[in-house]
Amino acid sequence: MTLVEGRPLGDEELVNLARSGDTSAYEELVQRYQSLAHRVAYIVTASAAEAEDAAQEAFVRAYYALPRFRQGGVFKPWLLKIVTNEALNRRRSQSRRSDLALKMERSDRRLGDAAPSPEASVLSVEQRSELMEAIGRLKEKDRLAITYRYFLELSEKEMATALGWTQGTVKSRLSRAMTRLRAELEEQA
Amino acid sequence: MSRLERSLEELGGYVAYPPEPDLVPVVRARLQAHSQRHSTPVPSRAPRWRGVLVAATVVLVASIASLTALPGLRSAVADWLGIGGVRIQTGGPTPTPARGSLDLGDPVSLEDARALVDFDVLVPKALGAPDEVFFDELVPGGQVALVYLAGEGLPATRGSTAGALITQFKGSIEDPVLKKMVAGEPGTELKPVTVNGSRGYWISGEPHFITYIGPDGEPREETVRLVGNVLLWAQDGVTLRIESALSRQEALAVAESMH
Numbered sequence: 001m002t003l004v005e006g007r008p009l010g011d012e013e014l015v016n017l018a019r020s021g022d023t024s025a026y027e028e029l030v031q032r033y034q035s036l037a038h039r040v041a042y043i044v045t046a047s048a049a050e051a052e053d054a055a056q057e058a059f060v061r062a063y064y065a066l067p068r069f070r071q072g073g074v075f076k077p078w079l080l081k082i083v084t085n086e087a088l089n090r091r092r093s094q095s096r097r098s099d100l101a102l103k104m105e106r107s108d109r110r111l112g113d114a115a116p117s118p119e120a121s122v123l124s125v126e127q128r129s130e131l132m133e134a135i136g137r138l139k140e141k142d143r144l145a146i147t148y149r150y151f152l153e154l155s156e157k158e159m160a161t162a163l164g165w166t167q168g169t170v171k172s173r174l175s176r177a178m179t180r181l182r183a184e185l186e187e188q189a
Numbered sequence: 190m191s192r193l194e195r196s197l198e199e200l201g202g203y204v205a206y207p208p209e210p211d212l213v214p215v216v217r218a219r220l221q222a223h224s225q226r227h228s229t230p231v232p233s234r235a236p237r238w239r240g241v242l243v244a245a246t247v248v249l250v251a252s253i254a255s256l257t258a259l260p261g262l263r264s265a266v267a268d269w270l271g272i273g274g275v276r277i278q279t280g281g282p283t284p285t286p287a288r289g290s291l292d293l294g295d296p297v298s299l300e301d302a303r304a305l306v307d308f309d310v311l312v313p314k315a316l317g318a319p320d321e322v323f324f325d326e327l328v329p330g331g332q333v334a335l336v337y338l339a340g341e342g343l344p345a346t347r348g349s350t351a352g353a354l355i356t357q358f359k360g361s362i363e364d365p366v367l368k369k370m371v372a373g374e375p376g377t378e379l380k381p382v383t384v385n386g387s388r389g390y391w392i393s394g395e396p397h398f399i400t401y402i403g404p405d406g407e408p409r410e411e412t413v414r415l416v417g418n419v420l421l422w423a424q425d426g427v428t429l430r431i432e433s434a435l436s437r438q439e440a441l442a443v444a445e446s447m448h
Contacts, residue, residue, distance in 0.1 A: 023217065023220055030212055031213055039206055048207035052207075055212060059212060060216060060220065063220055102204050103205040104200075104205050105203045122195060123200065128200055131196060132200060141326075146197060150197035150201050164326065165326050169331075178193060
């Protein structure tokens with residue numbers, strides 16, 4: 001890890017170093033964001049292999065796009081936009097029939113939880129799979145709006161950059177997507 | 190927060206993400222391999238274009254080298270940077286004609302398209318109401334595309350049943366939204382023109398190969414498509430493009446009838 005007086009460098013400093021040709025600074029950024037980039041790519045493609053390829057390709061592309069990165073911009077959503085586009089390209093060249101429902105943990109153990117916490121859990125296993133299947137049936141943009149907001153926990157501002165939508169579009173699409181998801185769930189029930 | 194929102198947040202915790210790969214070594218290797226091959230960085234492309242890329246790079250470098258040998262052309266090339274949200278580079282391979290969809294976004298009504306963007310969507314009087322309208326929100330600020338099917342007085346473009354495609358999006362000089370690679374054999378002609386009092390360009394000849402680049406510099410190659418002749422200009426902060434098989438004079442007449 002690159003340190004200055006014991007403090008890890010911020011994204012902006014790393015970006016500036018990377019722009020001036022410091023590849024180790026860029027590796028630091030890859031290290032920092034590879035997990036998120038991979039999750040984003042998986043959310044879009046629902047395929048482990050495609051997600052890995054998309055994330056890798058995105059990091060390479062982003063490096064060569066650094067000279068055009070806006071000074072004072074925020075690296076994370078900028079990177080996520082490249083990941084999103086790369087993943088969408090792959091998603092669109094996949095078979096239309098491939099399943100978009102994301103795989104779920106079978107147990108009650110949630111990601112990051114040390115132990116199952118029944119009191120925090122509102123959804124039964126059946127409800128979880130119903131909800132996931134309903135999301136999988138949504139149109140691409142509705143699905144992206146919901147998963148970026150609630151699964152990836154991105155802010156509306158970050159979503160706007162990552163998805164290339166205006167913030168107004170993020171809001172309206174999210175609200176429409178929720179309405180359609182409710183309709184899907186009612187139809188299912 | 191609604192119950193559904195809470196449920197979604199909870200559901201997010203149950204997504205079984207595949208094991209995370211360590212991308213650092215492979216990204217490092219790719220950057221190193223690339224820097225050994227090229228003295229100047231060029232964007233990497235998706236694998237299916239990789240073969241094309243090598244050829245493109247060679248042709249691109251050769252074309253720029255020959256262009257910059259001519260002072261007039263050199264300044265013309267530099268001027269590309271100054272038009273609306275568009276950047277153009279010359280050179281590259283002639284793509285194999287693809288008959289895929291144009292990938293213009295979602296079909297919408299003209300009224301809806303107008304409501305979705307914060308610029309005035311212009312329609313050419315010369316062609317009348319478009320046959321189809323598309324809205325692409327992946328273009329920052331939104332892009333509206335008017336499609337006119339080929340018919341009398343409007344010949345079909347290569348590899349398409351469309352006679353004319355008119356796209357409009359917000360673009361500023363500081364914020365290049367679109368980069369356009371004019372990939373042609375020496376048969377591609379670039380000509381500066383004046384459209385409605387604004388500077389523009391006429392690109393004709395061999396098929397063009399288009400790459401979009403977002404304001405953040407991110408290439409969008411998924412919208413690669415073949416076009417006919419292109420008239421490109423910017424007015425009132427909006428970049429407009431007419432793609433058709435029309436002649437320059439005919440395309441200019443269409444542009445001048447836009448209101």
